[in-house]
Amino acid sequence: xxxxxxxxxxxxxxxxxxLLPRPQLILAFASLSIxxxxxxxxxxxxxxxxxxxxxxxxxxxxISWAGTASLLANTTFQMLYGRLSDIFGRxxxxxxxxxxxxxxxxxxxxxxxxxxxxxxxxxxxxxxGGITNLAMIIVSDFVTLEQRGKYQGIIxxxxxxxxxxxxxxxxxxxxxxxxxxxxxxxxxxxALTGCVAYFFLPSxxxxxxxxxxVKKVDWIGSLVSTIGVIFLLIPLSGGGAYFAWxxxxxxxxLALGFMAFLSFVAWEWKLALLPMMPVDIFSNPVVVVMxxxxxxxxxxxxxxxxxxxxxxxxxxxxxxxTSALIYVPLVIxxxxxxxxxxxxxxxxxxxxxxxxxxxxxxxxxxGLAVKFNRVTSPGVIVIVLILVGAGxxxxxxxxxxxxxxxxxxxxxxxxxxxxxxFRSAGGACGLAMSAAVLQARLRATLPQQYKxxxxxxxxxxxxxVRSLPQVLDxxxxxxxxxxxxxxxxxxxxxxxxxxxxxxxxxxPDEQETEHELAVRRDT
Numbered sequence: 001x002x003x004x005x006x007x008x009x010x011x012x013x014x015x016x017x018x019l020l021p022r023p024q025l026i027l028a029f030a031s032l033s034i035x036x037x038x039x040x041x042x043x044x045x046x047x048x049x050x051x052x053x054x055x056x057x058x059x060x061x062x063i064s065w066a067g068t069a070s071l072l073a074n075t076t077f078q079m080l081y082g083r084l085s086d087i088f089g090r091x092x093x094x095x096x097x098x099x100x101x102x103x104x105x106x107x108x109x110x111x112x113x114x115x116x117x118x119x120x121x122x123x124x125x126x127x128x129g130g131i132t133n134l135a136m137i138i139v140s141d142f143v144t145l146e147q148r149g150k151y152q153g154i155i156x157x158x159x160x161x162x163x164x165x166x167x168x169x170x171x172x173x174x175x176x177x178x179x180x181x182x183x184x185x186x187x188x189x190x191a192l193t194g195c196v197a198y199f200f201l202p203s204x205x206x207x208x209x210x211x212x213x214v215k216k217v218d219w220i221g222s223l224v225s226t227i228g229v230i231f232l233l234i235p236l237s238g239g240g241a242y243f244a245w246x247x248x249x250x251x252x253x254l255a256l257g258f259m260a261f262l263s264f265v266a267w268e269w270k271l272a273l274l275p276m277m278p279v280d281i282f283s284n285p286v287v288v289v290m291x292x293x294x295x296x297x298x299x300x301x302x303x304x305x306x307x308x309x310x311x312x313x314x315x316x317x318x319x320x321x322t323s324a325l326i327y328v329p330l331v332i333x334x335x336x337x338x339x340x341x342x343x344x345x346x347x348x349x350x351x352x353x354x355x356x357x358x359x360x361x362x363x364x365x366x367g368l369a370v371k372f373n374r375v376t377s378p379g380v381i382v383i384v385l386i387l388v389g390a391g392x393x394x395x396x397x398x399x400x401x402x403x404x405x406x407x408x409x410x411x412x413x414x415x416x417x418x419x420x421x422f423r424s425a426g427g428a429c430g431l432a433m434s435a436a437v438l439q440a441r442l443r444a445t446l447p448q449q450y451k452x453x454x455x456x457x458x459x460x461x462x463x464x465v466r467s468l469p470q471v472l473d474x475x476x477x478x479x480x481x482x483x484x485x486x487x488x489x490x491x492x493x494x495x496x497x498x499x500x501x502x503x504x505x506x507x508p509d510e511q512e513t514e515h516e517l518a519v520r521r522d523t
Contacts, residue, residue, distance in 0.1 A: 002019045002168040006125045008235035010261055011066075012201060013064050017223050018141055018202050019063050019142065019143065020142050020143075020202065021145065023186060024200075024202070025142055025143070027200040028075065028138075028142060028190050028200050028201050028202065028309050029139065029142070029151060029154075030157075030200075031193065031197045031200045031201060032135045032138060032139065032197070032201075033096060033135075033154060033155065033158045034196070035131055035135065035190075035192050035193040035194075035197060036131060036132065036135045036155060036156045036158045036159065036162070038162070038163055038165065038166050038186060038189055038190055038193060039101065039128045039131045039132060039234075039516070040158070040159050040161075040162025040163055040457060041162045041165050041166040041167070041169060041186065042101065042105060042124060042128060042166070042183075042190075043070070043124075043128055043162070044069070044119075044162065044164075044166040044167060044305065045166025045167055045169055045182060046066065046170065046182075046495065047067070047166075047167060047305075047306060047309070048167045048170050048171050048174070048309075048320050048324070049170050049171075049174055049179045049182060050063050050064075050066060050067070052174055052179050052520065053065075053066065055119070056116075056179065057111070057112075057113060057114050057117060057365065059117075059121070059314050060116035060280055062114055062118075062451060063114075063364075064435070065114075065238075066117060066118055066121050066232075066235075067121075067306075067431070068234075068237045068238075068428075068431075069118045069119070069121045069122040069125065070121045070122060070124055070125035070429060071125060071127045071130070071233075071302075071424065071428045071431070072122065072125065072211060072229065072230060072233050072234070073121075073122040073123070073124075073125035073129070073197065073239075073423050074125035074126065074128060074129035074426040075129070075229055075233065075421065075425050075427075075428055076126075076225070076226050076229045076230065077126050077129050077130065077154050078133060078223075078417055078418075078421035078424050079225060079276040079417055079418055079421045080135060080218075080222050080225075080276055080417075080421045081093060081097075081130050081133040081134065081417050082137065082276070082413040082414045082415075082416060082417025082418070083159045083217070083218060083274060083275075083276050083413070083417070085134060085413050086274075086413050086414070087213050087216045087217060088139060088213055089203055089276070089502075090134060090141060090201075090203070090413075091138075091197075091198075091201050091203035092203070093129070093130065093134055094131065094134040094138065094197060095194055095197060095198060096130070096137075096279065097126075097127045097128075097129075097130025097131045097134060098127065098131060098190055098191075098194035098197065099127070099133060099191075099194060100123055100124075100126055100127030101124055101127030102127075102186075102188075102190035102191040102255075103123070103187075103192045104121070104123035104124035104127055104328075105124060105183040105184075105186045105187040105188040105190060106120060106183065106184070107120040107123070107182040108120045108124065108180075108308055109179075109180040109181075109182075109183035109184040110510050113483075114319050117152070118225060118469060124346060124488040126403065129420070129424070130248075132420060133416065133417050133420050134501040135155060135261065136155060136400065136410065136420070137413045137416050137417070138201065139151050139152060139155060140357050140404065140412045140413075140416065141214070141412075145401075145404060145405065145505050146346060146349055146399055146505040147346055148198075148346075148404070149341075149342040149343070149344070149345030149346040149351070149397070149398070149401050149505075150339075150342040150343050150345075150346040151342070152342055152397035152400055152401060153338045153339045153340070153341055153342020153343065153345075153397055154338075154339055154342065155397060156334070156335070156338030156339075156342070156393065156396045156397040157334075157335035157336075157338045157339050158363060159338075159396065160331045160334040160338065160389075160392075160393070161335055163305065163329070163331050164324070164327070164331035164332075165329050165450075167309075167320070167324045167327075168321070168324055169182065170182045171321055173185070173326065175183070177364055180338050186484075195448065206465045216273070216274055217274075218268075218272050218273075218274055218275055218276050218441075220271075220272070221264060221267050221268055221272050221275060221276050221277075222276065224260050224263050225260075225264045225276065225277075226265075227256070227257070227260040228257050228258075228260035228264055229257075229425070230257070231253045231254070231256045231257030231260060232253075232254065232257035232261065233257075233260070233425075233428050233429075233432070234253060234450055235249075235250040235253045235257075236428070236429060237256050237428065237432045237435075238434040265279065267336045270467075276414070276418075277414075277418055278411070279412065280431065281407065281411070281415065284406060284407075284498055285499065285500065286406050287403060287406050287407065287415075289496050289500060290402060290406075290419075290500065291402050291403075291418070291419065291422045292422075292496065293399065293493045293496050294358075294399060294419055294422040294423045294426065295422045295423065295425060295426035295429075296360075296426060296489045296492055296493050297359075297395055297423070297426070297489075297493050298422065298423035298424065298425070298426025298427040298428060298430060298487045299426040299427065299429055299430030299433065299486075299489050300366065300489050300490045301392060301427065301430075302426070302430045302431050303429075303430045303434040303482060303485070303486055304330075304388065304429065304486070306431060306434070307434055307438070307479065307482045307483075308327060308385070309323045309324070309327055310479070311372065311475075311476075311479040311482075311483075312326055312327070312381075312477070314480055315373075315374050315472060315473070315475045315476040316374065316477035317472075318393045322362070326378055326381055326382060326385070327365055327385065329382045329385050329386050330385035330386065330388055330389035330392075331389060332389070332391065333385070333386045333387075333388075333389030333390050333392075333473050334389040334392045334393040334440035335393065335444075336393065337389070337390045337392075337393025337394055338392075338393035338396065338397060339393075339395075340353065340393075341354045341358070341394045341398055342397060342398075343398070345398060345401055345505070346505075349504050349505040350427065350502055350504055350505070351398050351401055351402045351405070351502060351505075352402075352497075352500060352501075352502030353502075355394065355395065355398050355399060355497055355500065356444060356494075356497045357394055358390075358391045358392075358393070358394025358395040358398065359394075359395060359465070359490065359494035359496075359497055360391075360494055361388075361390050361391040361394070362388055362390075362391025362392065362394075362493075362494075363388030363487070363490050363491050363493075363494045364391075365384050365385070365388035365390075365391060366388065366486045366487045366490050366491075368387065369384050369388070369483045369486070370480070370484055372384075372479070372480070373476060373480075374441045374473075376473060376478050391490075395493075399419070399457075399510060400416065400419060401505075402500070402502075403416075403419055404416070405503050405504070405505060406503060423513055430489075433485060434482045434485060437478070437481045437482055437485055438478040438479070438481065438482055439478075440475075440481075441477045441478040441480075441481045442474050442475070442478050444477075445473065445474040445477045446470070446471065446474045447470050447477075450468075450470070450471055450474075453474075468521075472478075474499060507512075
């Protein structure tokens with residue numbers, strides 16, 4: 001499809017920008033923030049429950065698929081949500097995503113076998129991905145580009161807060177009742193936030209009828225991208241642990257995934273009327289650099305989220321609660337800096353120096369984390385995690401603002417959903433790479449009689465085995481290899497900042513530039 005035809009079709013969609021008066025904005029933004037908080041409590045709280053769930057459902061060898069299924073589903077639907085919200089309306093799609101999350105949590109609590117649990121976690125991933133996407137898109141509808149920094153900064157703080165509350169809440173419920181109580185508590189809370197959002201979020205009714213709207217959806221692109229993501233990420237996530245890398249199954253899935261990816265690009269480029277991923281966004285070199293940065297820091301962030309607590313519990317023998325307490329400073333740092341960086345961007349109308357500082361301090365923290373060992377004091381670990389958290393706070397939402405500044409106004413939903421897709425895909429690949437590195441080091445360093453431990457990073461061995469010096473050394477070697485892996489990835493992001501031009505933020509009464517002008521200025 002010609003670029004001009006795609007742009008014309010995109011402009012024909014009804015504009016959902018609604019600049020709200022302050023009282024209404026506060027209520028709408030509060031409903032978005034609370035919903036996002038619950039989403040990340042659900043997404044990250046489960047990490048501490050996996051060993052318990054594995055024992056209860058007799059799924060010690062496969063429990064990592066709980067996280068993989070959620071992440072796969074989340075990534076698969078990221079691109080589609082932006083275009084669906086353009087066609088059917090933000091509020092409708094947002095409420096649908098909340099309903100999916102609420103239903104999935106209820107069913108997770110009722111799951112009686114591993115397959116049921118993994119399927120319901122996938123549904124939760126679909127709902128959670130929609131909530132994350134739509135919250136960021138709706139905020140962009142409510143406020144001008146120059147004001148988005150401070151509001152998106154608060155959104156970033158909610159993400160961090162959910163990341164820290166989730167593990168504590170889940171651990172407390174496991175200690176007092178059962179892991180099922182965690183999901184049974186979140187299900188009605190999600191439904192309640194949906195009711196609040198229904199009353200406080202404004203909506204612009206779509207001018208087209210339902211049948212006409214359905215015809216606008218890029219169903220073929222959605223199907224092909226889903227096949228590509230699934231067939232690429234499943235072998236990447238399970239390779240080396242559940243499947244041999246050179247097995248016919250892995251090779252076949254990777255080949256099919258790669259062919260599906262090429263088919264998706266061709267379809268979006270030549271045939272799709274309203275593509276989920278308009279190929280011409282990649283004609284802007286700054287957008288390309290920032291999307292690649294999002295992929296890479298998604299790799300690193302997700303690896304830290306899972307493997308720092310694992311390092312604390314395995315190499316240091318800390319309890320779940322102690323590990324969570326040590327991790328808290330990273331999240332506090334991330335949340336505070338996210339708010340402050342958002343305020344800075346809105347006041348100064350610049351984002352370049354924030355992103356450069358963020359990647360720089362994150363690279364420093366990642367480099368220092370390589371020095372962690374079995375006797376590193378908790379105080380030193382906390383200082384390094386604070387540095388990493390400060391970097392994260394300067395990156396997550398400011399890169400989103402920067403991408404919107406380099407994209408036309410009518411594409412804000414698409415650029416946000418594609419940015420989140422790249423970040424989620426990076427997270428999935430980061431977990432896969434980190435798991436492969438950890439397992440390889442465990443196999444290489446564990447005594448022969450304990451090599452079975454390497455089969456799962458979540459279903460931990462008995463405390464008597466875990467406390468053996470040889471096993472502790474092996475876990476430390478694995479964690480060290482994972483930390484080393486993150487340094488070049490985040491360093492590449494830092495180097496990429498040299499290619500980003502800060503175009504500033506436009507005044508609220510000035511129309512955002514068209515894509516062609518942005519490309520000319522960037523090149």
